[in-house]
Amino acid sequence: MAKNKRQDLLQGTLDMLILRTLALGPIHGYSIAKHIQRTSEDVLQVETGSLYPALRRLEERGWIRSWWDMSEQHNRELKFYELTAVGRKQLTAEESRWEKLVRAIGSVMKAQEVK
Amino acid sequence: MSWLRLWIWKLLYGRFTDPAELDRELQIHLELEAQERLERGMSASEARYAAKRDLGNETGIRETVHEMRPISQLESWGKDAKSGIRTLWRNPGFTVVAVLSLAIGIGSNAAIFTIADQMLFRLLPVRDPGRLVLLQWDGRFIGGSTRGWKDAFSLPMYNDLRDSKPSEIDGITARWQEPVVVGIDKRIERGIAEMVSGNYFDLLGVRAVLGRTLSAGDETGAEAAPLVVLSYDYWKNRFGSDPTVLNRKVYLKGYPATVIGVAEPGFAGIEALAPSDLFISFKSPVNSIWGDRDRRNSIWLKLVARLHPGVEQLAAQTAISVAYVHALQKDLDANPRDADTATQYLKNKLLLMNAEQGLTSRRDVLTRPLYILLAMVGVLLLIACVNVANLAIARTARRQREIAIRASLGASRLALIRLVLTETLLLAIAGGAGGLMLAQWTAALLIRMLPLERIGIAIHSTADWRILAFTAAVSLLAVLISGLTPAFKAARSDAAPILRNEGTSLLGSIGQARTRRVLVIAQVALSLVLLVGAGLFLRSLHRLFSVDTGIQTNRLLAFSIDASQTRYSSQRNHSLSVELQTRLANIPGVVSVSAAAAPVLAGSYNQNTIVVPRYTPKPGESTQAGYNGVLPAFFSTLRIPLIAGREFSEHDNEAGPPVAIVNETFAKQFFGSAQAAIGGQLGPPRRLLPPGQPYYLYEIVGVVKDSRSVNTQDGTHAMDVHVGITTKLASHGVLCCSAKRTAGCCRCNPQRRS
Numbered sequence: 081m082a083k084n085k086r087q088d089l090l091q092g093t094l095d096m097l098i099l100r101t102l103a104l105g106p107i108h109g110y111s112i113a114k115h116i117q118r119t120s121e122d123v124l125q126v127e128t129g130s131l132y133p134a135l136r137r138l139e140e141r142g143w144i145r146s147w148w149d150m151s152e153q154h155n156r157e158l159k160f161y162e163l164t165a166v167g168r169k170q171l172t173a174e175e176s177r178w179e180k181l182v183r184a185i186g187s188v189m190k191a192q193e194v195k
Numbered sequence: 196m197s198w199l200r201l202w203i204w205k206l207l208y209g210r211f212t213d214p215a216e217l218d219r220e221l222q223i224h225l226e227l228e229a230q231e232r233l234e235r236g237m238s239a240s241e242a243r244y245a246a247k248r249d250l251g252n253e254t255g256i257r258e259t260v261h262e263m264r265p266i267s268q269l270e271s272w273g274k275d276a277k278s279g280i281r282t283l284w285r286n287p288g289f290t291v292v293a294v295l296s297l298a299i300g301i302g303s304n305a306a307i308f309t310i311a312d313q314m315l316f317r318l319l320p321v322r323d324p325g326r327l328v329l330l331q332w333d334g335r336f337i338g339g340s341t342r343g344w345k346d347a348f349s350l351p352m353y354n355d356l357r358d359s360k361p362s363e364i365d366g367i368t369a370r371w372q373e374p375v376v377v378g379i380d381k382r383i384e385r386g387i388a389e390m391v392s393g394n395y396f397d398l399l400g401v402r403a404v405l406g407r408t409l410s411a412g413d414e415t416g417a418e419a420a421p422l423v424v425l426s427y428d429y430w431k432n433r434f435g436s437d438p439t440v441l442n443r444k445v446y447l448k449g450y451p452a453t454v455i456g457v458a459e460p461g462f463a464g465i466e467a468l469a470p471s472d473l474f475i476s477f478k479s480p481v482n483s484i485w486g487d488r489d490r491r492n493s494i495w496l497k498l499v500a501r502l503h504p505g506v507e508q509l510a511a512q513t514a515i516s517v518a519y520v521h522a523l524q525k526d527l528d529a530n531p532r533d534a535d536t537a538t539q540y541l542k543n544k545l546l547l548m549n550a551e552q553g554l555t556s557r558r559d560v561l562t563r564p565l566y567i568l569l570a571m572v573g574v575l576l577l578i579a580c581v582n583v584a585n586l587a588i589a590r591t592a593r594r595q596r597e598i599a600i601r602a603s604l605g606a607s608r609l610a611l612i613r614l615v616l617t618e619t620l621l622l623a624i625a626g627g628a629g630g631l632m633l634a635q636w637t638a639a640l641l642i643r644m645l646p647l648e649r650i651g652i653a654i655h656s657t658a659d660w661r662i663l664a665f666t667a668a669v670s671l672l673a674v675l676i677s678g679l680t681p682a683f684k685a686a687r688s689d690a691a692p693i694l695r696n697e698g699t700s701l702l703g704s705i706g707q708a709r710t711r712r713v714l715v716i717a718q719v720a721l722s723l724v725l726l727v728g729a730g731l732f733l734r735s736l737h738r739l740f741s742v743d744t745g746i747q748t749n750r751l752l753a754f755s756i757d758a759s760q761t762r763y764s765s766q767r768n769h770s771l772s773v774e775l776q777t778r779l780a781n782i783p784g785v786v787s788v789s790a791a792a793a794p795v796l797a798g799s800y801n802q803n804t805i806v807v808p809r810y811t812p813k814p815g816e817s818t819q820a821g822y823n824g825v826l827p828a829f830f831s832t833l834r835i836p837l838i839a840g841r842e843f844s845e846h847d848n849e850a851g852p853p854v855a856i857v858n859e860t861f862a863k864q865f866f867g868s869a870q871a872a873i874g875g876q877l878g879p880p881r882r883l884l885p886p887g888q889p890y891y892l893y894e895i896v897g898v899v900k901d902s903r904s905v906n907t908q909d910g911t912h913a914m915d916v917h918v919g920i921t922t923k924l925a926s927h928g929v930l931c932c933s934a935k936r937t938a939g940c941c942r943c944n945p946q947r948r949s
Contacts, residue, residue: 109223110223110224128221128249129250129255129259132220132260154227156223159216159220
């Protein structure tokens with residue numbers, strides 16, 4: 081069970097990752113955590129202690145909505161989350177901001193010499 | 196209404212009213228986690244344990260989500276407040292000292308603010324006061340009579356400026372204020388009258404609460420209709436807010452007048468600190484300047500103009516200046532001067548001053564002392580806060596165990612800071628309430644101590660919403676200053692060692708001891724600053740109000756009688772004062788008695804241009820001198836030292852040659868020294884006298900020390916001329932008798948004897 085070193089999530093990044101995960105379709109809390117962990121190849125570890133408060137926060141802001149439903153995979157009732165229209169817009173905004181940030185940091189890191 | 200309830204519910208509790216739902220979600224998460232580990236080949240118990248470990252602090256998650264509800268903030272504040280009250284109740288010594296400190300700190304601030312707010316920051320209670328401007332002139336005076344100086348204008352000048360009607364202003368109003376004898380139902384008392392132009396109320400936008408105000412229609416003709424408008428306070432205090440006051444007859448200086456209305460509450464004329472009781476037209480014989488009204492070289496009226504909306508002050512100034520220069524030429528036409536003086540006079544400038552606070556000459560002396568006082572009580576509050584902070588830190592040190600237990604039970608730093616801050620807030624609320632009560636009577640006391648006549652009518656000690664808001668703000672500031680340091684100290688303390696070892700908790704850490712030492716040093720330093728500041732302040736205040744007037748006022752009794760109601764002839768007025776002098780002098784214990792035409796030390800000040808034969812004033816030199824008529828023994832009664840020559844005697848009467856006594860400043864300016872002045876001559880400028888009146892000069896028989904200061908701030912002395920009271924001078928109607936009593940004669944009462 082060799083685990084990669086855990087990376088601390090940048091402040092506010094968790095919200096974006098949750099929104100991005102939910103963009104793929106309705107999904108329950110546990111799967112959100114697992115999806116982020118899996119797609120980041122175990123680099124990003126979502127703390128349960130951050131995940132559920134974050135979900136409450138996003139729902140409070142009206143970016144996501146939730147309901148209880150039967151899960152066929154787990155054969156039990158689970159709480160599912162889904163993006164709202166506002167949340168989708170928010171995701172686009174955050175994505176572009178993130179890309180800008182990555183580009184900016186990237187260009188600083190790649191700079192060969194000081195002009 | 197159910198949607199409303201739902202909405203309020205959501206607002207207070209958020210969407211997550213059910214903690215059980217979160218528990219269920221977390222439980223499922225745990226089970227799914229364990230199941231996954233089981234599938235990977237862990238043992239059942241091992242998988243459950245690992246899942247639980249991964250989940251972390253379950254209570255913490257619940258707490259975080261719980262705290263996200265808006266109401267939880269309120270709930271914890273309530274809990275903190277309850278706990279705070281309990282703690283404060285259990286430490287009465289600390290609580291009493293802290294509340295008293297804060298009450299004194301906050302109370303002194305509220306008291307000074309009560310006064311400063313009303314004296315310095317209030318705008319005139321009229322319509323759109325920001326557009327009001329006061330007219331002033333700068334340059335040379337043409338020579339004549341002055342009552343007031345660079346903000347005083349002659350009536351013909353006012354008429355010229357008003358009638359020029361520049362479009363930049365909506366109008367100009369004029370006003371003159373003087374005390375008058377008011378007769379109501381056969382009772383006589385003193386009242387302050389504002390004598391105004393007909394457009395006064397319309398231009399200021401002051402309405403009547405009862406009846407009507409004066410209007411331009413009332414002053415057609417040479418003399419306006421004898422109508423009176425009462426100020427609201429005067430109506431309330433003197434007439435008991437009697438609505439039947441309309442059409443009542445009152446007597447002003449013996450002239451009958453009819454009450455036509457009561458002005459809006461709060462308005463008492465255009466000088467807020469010199470409130471007027473009643474308003475009449477200035478075109479009235481009640482006006483003491485009535486006989487002088489047509490002279491272009493007698494300046495007395497204060498002029499206030501209202502700028503037209505959107506017009507800059509400077510543009511209006513330029514516009515009125517055109518009419519002003521024309522009027523200056525008219526002044527010269529009526530009072531011819533030599534070419535040089537005329538050129539100079541025509542260069543006079545008209546200036547507009549912002550008058551949104553009305554006329555402020557009375558308060559200007561007190562502005563700086565008030566700001567100093569504000570700064571000083573600010574320091575006082577700072578000291579009180581530091582004191583409370585110090586006490587609180589000492590107490591926090593004793594409470595370390597409690598705080599450590601709270602911290603170890605999961606109270607966050609923020610929660611601990613909030614707890615201590617809430618306690619300080621409770622102290623400040625109690626201190627603020629106490630301070631407000633303290634401020635009420637401190638302010639009342641201070642107002643009584645203010646060296647301004649009738650100031651108690653102009654400003655009040657009762658708290659209004661501005662005072663309440665100020666006190667609340669000051670209290671909050673006190674919370675921040677005195678609460679933050681102890682709060683952070685409490686939050687930063689490390690729980691573990693305190694819980695392990697009870698011994699250190701009582702002493703507090705070294706860091707806390709250092710903070711307390713610094714606070715004590717700050718407190719002592721601030722107290723020293725305050726003490727030195729207070730000392731300096733008292734000295735300058737003392738200097739300001741006890742300028743050597745040159746008159747020894749101890750065992751001196753001064754009073755004035757006003758015979759104007761009787762409308763005595765000037766002959767009778769004169770004999771009355773002489774008779775009074777003789778009769779008062781016969782009262783046992785009275786050392787000497789005298790009288791003067793203008794009250795001594797009462798602030799009224801008439802100046803006239805004086806001419807000394809064969810003396811040519813230097814360019815720009817003022818030849819204005821105060822002018823008063825006095826009876827014999829005046830200077831010895833007031834103990835004003837004679838420097839040269841002699842005092843007036845009974846022989847200086849109409850039969851003898853006209854004589855005058857001047858003060859030192861006068862003698863030095865015109866003659867070089869006191870000795871040289873004796874035998875010299877002085878008189879009014881010949882051109883000022885009406886044609887046909889015999890012209891004569893006074894011979895200077897004595898020189899006295901300067902006995903009063905016109906300007907208390909720079910301490911400069913004005914020139915004074917005293918002449919013997921003749922029947923002519925006595926016609927002012929106001930006499931001032933000064934009796935010098937010995938200590939054993941406190942009960943002698945002139946009224947009982949005469």
